[in-house]
Amino acid sequence: MIDLESLGDECPGTLAVCVPGLLALNEDVELPLASAGKLLLLAEVARSVASGSLDPAEPVTLLDGDYRGGSGLLGGLSARRWTVADLALLTAAVSDNTATNALLRRLGLDRVNERAGDLGFARTRILDLIREPRLPEHPPAFAVGTAAELSGFATLLLAAGRGTDARGDDARGDDARGDDARGDDAPWKPLLLGWMAHNTDRSLVPALLPHEPEDRDVPSAAPPGTVWAANKTGTDTGVRTDVGVLVGARAVGYAVLASGPAGREHDLVKAVRQAGLRIGALALRRD
Template sequence: MLTAFPPPELPGTLTVAVPGLLEHRVDEPLPLASVGKLLLLTEVARGLTGGALEADEPVDVLDEDYCGGSGLLARLSQRRWTIADLARLTAAVSDNSATNALIRRVGLDRVNKGAEELGLTQTRILDRIREPRLPEHPPTFSVGTARELAALAQQIAGPAPWARVVLGWMAACSDRSMVAAAIPHDPEDDTLRDVPLDRLWVANKTGTDIGMRCDVGVVRGTREVCYAVLSACPPGREFEMVQAMRTIGARIAAFTM
């Protein structure tokens, strides 16, 4: 049964898709910040399971790949990593430099074509990660809708070999500060879990930038619930959006218990 979601007064835009249960402005495109990395991770996983990529293939992180913001690679001395290493860093700590190296290796056109093949028509990566992003660059890293990202989460929760790979990467995500903050779970449990469970388990990917907070995930308990919650607001008002996202997380937790 679909439940309407009237959000409280907020300083920005909130879009919510919990398929079959909760929706609000689900088709409104918003900047995604690092949630757009899910498209990259999905295409990498499809390449690994389809034979186009090898998990242990070494990739040199070039000077042009290094980027500030989230991640660890910019602070580490090693400059050669495997494709699997870079994907894990992208998923677990949203590493911007690892993301750029993977985009360069896989190709932005291939990532977006793969998204189209999975049914995403409004959700795209527009550019590499840039810190800072200048006027001559595309205005944001990625854009998309809650409906399409929740549908992608449902595919990631499915039985396809590539999906199991992505779900495993998402289970190691270190950011549970948004929707997942109100879902009682063990954030260090990165072992794939299948329903039904006697407790709750979360795999997710978040995005954080000035004026943006986004979270897409899979929650498993006595049942499975997939979600996408995207928000955009004026700079300095992000925590108010996060509080609303946590309210949605509490509702998702109730759906899964």
């Protein structure tokens, strides 16, 4: 298996990898995140639902300005009214750009970034709405961040328990307080992890690892020789990113960010997948 430094040398552009305390390469380099940056939005939705300040059943009517091309399904569906929980699941499962914009409009970009600080994000932030195309007068990327901060956030989710469905029906409770956001028992964590488990894109870090992509329930350990995965990916010109958790014999949180010249995306994918093999080996190790 190729070592991480050599993998970084062979990758066009910059490859950043982090599993806290176990793997690190360019972990503090700030890079574009593409749709992996949607995790900050999803975290704030989950925290707001858990605290009771946002009703997952609240209807949100899509406005013409919400609609964007690229990833997602809403642009091809006729319904214009969806619940907050529906939009969150669409954002997590198919990275729906229209759902993302509707949620950002409902919560507010400033609120999402301010609350992200509670979760350890200092340099990782959303810069703008999703735009297709992104013009010179717009911020240069949807979101930017570091592998260190994102993998730390993913590791934070590993304390999440089971039993919360993707609609958020079991997430709210009177003891859910914003200042407990990093606590092991914070009720928003299983909600967010459940949304991430519905991600349909396993083409990056988990791609070469033995896993069941339709297994949504967080296990204490995966069947021998396999991993359970929950993740959020990002795809843009010259960008391939993946942030999530793998549960094998042990659980790890990870972030892999790759940014390079346009036209070399396939090489970025190969680098991220090779990094995924390194991360998977850590999750499968029993010591």
